[in-house]
Amino acid sequence: MASSEAQYDSDDGMDEFMDKFKTQRYKNAFSENNWEEEFNKVPMFMKTAPEEIDPNQYPELACLQAIIHDEDRTPEEIARSLKDEGNVFFKEKNYQKAIVAYTEGLKKKCGDQEVNTVLLTNRAAAHFHLGNMRSALNDAAAAKRIKPDHLKALIRGVQCCIELRNHAEALQWCEEALKAHPTDKKLLELRAAADKHKRAAERDARKAKAKEKKLHGVKEALLAAIKDRGIKLLQPVKSGKRGSDSEDEAEGSSAAISELSLDGLSSQEVTGAQVFLDEQGSLHWPVLFLYPEHQQSDFISAFCESNCFMDHLGVMFGEELPPWDTDRKYHPQNLQLYFEDEKTETLRQVHPETSLLKVLQHKRFFVKGGTPSFIILVNGSPFKKQFLSGKKTQGL
Template identity: 40%
Template sequence: MENHSAKPKKTSQMTDEERLQLAEKLDKELDEYIAGLERRPYTEGWPEDRWREEMEKHPFFMTKPPEEGQPLSPLLEGIQQLKYDESENTPEELAATYKEDGNFNFKCKKYRVAIISYTEGLRQKCSDDSLNAQLFNNRAAAHFFLKNYRSCLADCRAALKVQPGYPKALSRAAECSFRLSLFDDCIAFCDEMLATSTSNKEALELRAKAVATKKRAEMQARRQAVARRKQEAEEKELAAAIKERNLNIEGQSGPEIKLKLLQPISPHGVQKRVHLSEGRLVWPVILLYPEYETSDYIQEFPEDCRFEDQLTTIFETPPEWDKEGKYRPENLRLWYEDREEKVKFPVNKENTLGETLSDKRIIIRNGTPVFCVEVVGKDRK
């Protein structure tokens, strides 16, 4: 039996014109298909008017860290969870991560946020002493820029305890000690720096400044101590003199004289409290002129001076308010009025102030005796 093999079909090649017609046909069909699709707006992209804001939320494009309390994007939140996951990171890795965060915020001058990051790093209690010392030192630097000098010094001491001789911690500890007027500590830190580098210019200058400032402070403290002892002695002598005269002082109870009861409250009487001068009491005194509703304030009225002498001095030149010129020493009389106790009685102007104040009816209020002056005789209306 004869076997005949089938002959392959001969395929004709497309001409360029046929290929072009086919391409146009396919393009037309595709256009018709696209045109027949349902038109829907694209909502998954970033809005054109807020694309910068959206990029700022993306962890790969943001130019600054999120503000405290600001909600995080899901992507950033996921990265953070992975970054700070205690099950995925060792204490050393977490401490290093928090240190990097702190350094970033420190460079951005967000010192309080940096302190939080360094503190979180220290809470990991990692076994790397060098890393712990850096965290203490960096937190100290953040405290320094916030002028929290005591906290800064405490962190410097902690860094030096973990890593003795830490140069940056020593330098900052010396500076903080100086600013806190802990001059002995400052000198000790400077000496520690100079022990390893005798030509350390910063340490030499700060030490010299601390020594000089300490001497001035000690001298000032000695002067203040001498002045304080002198004041205490004067107040003790004043209290004894007032007690000896047995005066009637408002608010006084018991044998001890309370000098605070003798502090004037009149605006003119500030810093003019009764005092001793050559063994005599010198008082601030107010003279009231009810007729004209005015007054005179005598800053220093010695207890051995007579009222008549004071009135002569006051009215040597007639005051502007005495248009009629009737306020002359010989036409005047004094009286004491206690409005609270409703007591009123005359005062002999020939008596001294001390003799007058010895009258138990006169109460010295706020450390300032007060008397009224009026015209008597033919000139009184």
């Protein structure tokens, strides 16, 4: 078995080169002093071809020459040449071209398993740097199948699993790799990191499950409280259903009410508030007051069911009246409240001293969108007479 140090020195020393490359400035850019010399290295612009072609000095020309003379070379020689070409692109951080070169090398299906292992491992590295973690993992796994103790393939496989948040699989890779390289520092560090991530993920999953269970319990208690009070929630009309069907369903059965945790209590998405059950067992509802005469509205985010309407009207229209009330007529004692019975097209008047719960329990009241709403008019005003003209009205 090859030592860890020997394994690190294989694969053309790319990792060592990259570590050193990060600390240096890019040296391959053309400058005013060397642009003619650099242009002369590009096959298209060469004035004269060199007598001897060094692949490190003339990689593009070496590649062209290799293509021309492919018929004279074995698949192993061509694969090694393509591997060298890919390494040049890799060192220049041109990972896409490196992948193309390594892929072409693998297509030669040479019999040298060491070359194939390096091609797969290096292509995995290029995919890894591009963020193609699944492709990188597949290449690392293929390299491991050829050479199970190949250190760089094993390390790359662990890194990919961690990036893919598959920490259990990362630990499995580590355990297999450490059998071949029990003292490798990098593998030990990766195993510790994978184990830490796995425990953190399991902890987060437990917290999420506990939170979900708690929220489910809260929703169940809330729906039970609504059902026990006989309050009817009107579901949004679904495609293909008429409004009257939906109302009949909401009014008719407790089974329909039990399904309304998602549909009938949807006000939070629109208003930011939703009915809730306090520690004393009282329901608090978001309530909307509409003033059609002025096209204004008021929103109460938590109207306790035991409070009467006058409790809130006395605050909203107390000493200071709203600026839109230019005639100064919206005094609590002058106001009349109504809710709309959509099915019978009737406006039902609510006495201001009535509690919210009593109104919600009325047989013709349906909570729509999770938010009870009420119309407020000024008694004796011309607008009230006009607004109610042609409409049926009825008291509780």
